[in-house]
Amino acid sequence: MSNAPPETTPFFARDRERHPPAYTPGYKTSVLRSPQRALISLEGTRSEITGPVFGHNILGEFDNDLIVNYAKPGESAIGERIMVYGRVLDERGRGVAGALVEFWQANAGGRYRHKKESYLAPLDPNFGGFGRAIADAEGYYCFRTIKPGPYPWPNGVNDWRPAHIHFSVFGHGFAQRLITQMYFEGDPMIWLCPIVKTIPDRHAIESLIAPLDMNASIPHDLRAYKFDIILRGRRSTLFENRLEGN
Amino acid sequence: MAQPLNYLKETPSQTAGPYVHIGCTPNFAGLEGIYDQDLGSGPMASDKTKGERITIRGFVYDGAGAPLKDALIEIWQADADGIYNSPSETRGAADPNFLGWGRCPGDMATGEFAFETIKPGRVPFRDGRLMAPHVTFWIVARGINLGLQTRMYFSDEETANAEDPVLARIEHRVRVPTLIGQRDGDTVRFDIHLQGDKETIFFDI
Numbered sequence: 075m076s077n078a079p080p081e082t083t084p085f086f087a088r089d090r091e092r093h094p095p096a097y098t099p100g101y102k103t104s105v106l107r108s109p110q111r112a113l114i115s116l117e118g119t120r121s122e123i124t125g126p127v128f129g130h131n132i133l134g135e136f137d138n139d140l141i142v143n144y145a146k147p148g149e150s151a152i153g154e155r156i157m158v159y160g161r162v163l164d165e166r167g168r169g170v171a172g173a174l175v176e177f178w179q180a181n182a183g184g185r186y187r188h189k190k191e192s193y194l195a196p197l198d199p200n201f202g203g204f205g206r207a208i209a210d211a212e213g214y215y216c217f218r219t220i221k222p223g224p225y226p227w228p229n230g231v232n233d234w235r236p237a238h239i240h241f242s243v244f245g246h247g248f249a250q251r252l253i254t255q256m257y258f259e260g261d262p263m264i265w266l267c268p269i270v271k272t273i274p275d276r277h278a279i280e281s282l283i284a285p286l287d288m289n290a291s292i293p294h295d296l297r298a299y300k301f302d303i304i305l306r307g308r309r310s311t312l313f314e315n316r317l318e319g320n
Numbered sequence: 321m322a323q324p325l326n327y328l329k330e331t332p333s334q335t336a337g338p339y340v341h342i343g344c345t346p347n348f349a350g351l352e353g354i355y356d357q358d359l360g361s362g363p364m365a366s367d368k369t370k371g372e373r374i375t376i377r378g379f380v381y382d383g384a385g386a387p388l389k390d391a392l393i394e395i396w397q398a399d400a401d402g403i404y405n406s407p408s409e410t411r412g413a414a415d416p417n418f419l420g421w422g423r424c425p426g427d428m429a430t431g432e433f434a435f436e437t438i439k440p441g442r443v444p445f446r447d448g449r450l451m452a453p454h455v456t457f458w459i460v461a462r463g464i465n466l467g468l469q470t471r472m473y474f475s476d477e478e479t480a481n482a483e484d485p486v487l488a489r490i491e492h493r494v495r496v497p498t499l500i501g502q503r504d505g506d507t508v509r510f511d512i513h514l515q516g517d518k519e520t521i522f523f524d525i
């Protein structure tokens with residue numbers, strides 16, 4: 075964890091132009107699950123600018139290694155071996171020390187290990203498809219996994235999800251809470267996907283595409299993809315550090 | 321040209337999808353034995369926690385009135401004295417036996433969620449006025465593109481609710497009841513409606 079004193083200021087207003095709107099009929103499930111009234115604007119109070127801390131004691135030895143965390147002893151998951159690494163930063167570019175990063179994904183054939191999943195691709199007995207990590211003092215996290223496969227889903231008649239990894243990120247304040255998905259550089263399926271297309275801004279979509287990093291790849295073992303995650307920043311001028319009413 | 325401000329931009333949200341349980345509550349999803357227990361599951365209060373025991377129960381309903389069976393709900397609240405268990409809390413140490421954070425998937429058969437917790441104390445608003453006791457909610461699910469933020473207040477706190485500065489700024493008074501959990505004994509029922517006449521108030525915080 076960082077030695078910097080905890081921050082107590084509100085978060086920057088969220089730039090909702092970067093995010094998908096609630097109602098995106100191209101993604102059919104959103105139609106009945108999208109609030110239709112305007113959100114009520116509220117500058118963060120203590121209830122939103124605070125948040126819990128997750129200690130390293132929650133982590134098991136292999137929580138950030140999806141290649142082995144569900145595998146039988148001596149065996150490993152089938153697929154292209156990769157490492158995903160990056161930093162959890164805030165909008166000021168500061169590392170978010172101690173951020174909890176949880177991830178889940180389909181196996182190399184595009185199949186999830188879930189009771190409601192029905193795709194015909196086979197399960198890999200050695201792959202569970204989930205893990206977690208806690209960012210270090212500079213905000214770095216990493217994990218090892220296999221590259222997930224694309225999969226079809228019931229939306230349009232022939233809609234497919236590009237290869238992706240789901241991320242849940244918990245920073246320092248409850249208002250920073252974020253769930254998103256990482257895509258892979260060079261995948262032509264990205265630009266066909268109705269869920270990707272819920273995001274109206276092309277630059278925002280590109281910020282979800284992880285580049286291949288051959289410098290971080292390990293010869294004869296695995297290739298690396300870099301995925302930085304940006305959480306909301308906080309006001310930090312000298313005159314804004316105190317909440318009224320202390 | 322002026323100097324650049326050099327801010328980064330927040331990573332855009334994507335839906336949690338239908339399999340959020342695999343990543344966030346794997347034991348609930350049947351993927352047992354990797355994590356000791358699902359983070360944020362189980363009772364939030366122990367024998368040592370100060371405060372009045374309550375159970376918050378509810379459903380998340382879609383625009384057709386059907387309960388979601390694949391939602392994930394997280395809550396965050398102060399302790400019985402109104403102190404948050406967070407490094408960003410400046411008013412003193414919270415009850416060490418209460419984290420104040422919980423995570424619960426809706427039941428796969430019925431959609432109901434439940435949190436066994438305590439009733440929080442009052443927390444000051446930015447100007448120092450006390451807010452009424454409340455619990456902060458964050459809701460994600462397949463079909464929700466960006467996590468929804470709301471608050472639950474308590475029906476047995478009429479006086480405090482009447483002077484709450486957040487409730488006071490809601491122009492359409494007819495919508496205020498969507499933020500009030502209905503107390504019945506130890507249970508507080510808080511149903512969340514994503515659309516329709518009873519659409520819950522959601523906040524841009």
Ligand SMILES: [Fe+3]
Binds near residue numbers: 238
């Ligand atoms: Fe997926």
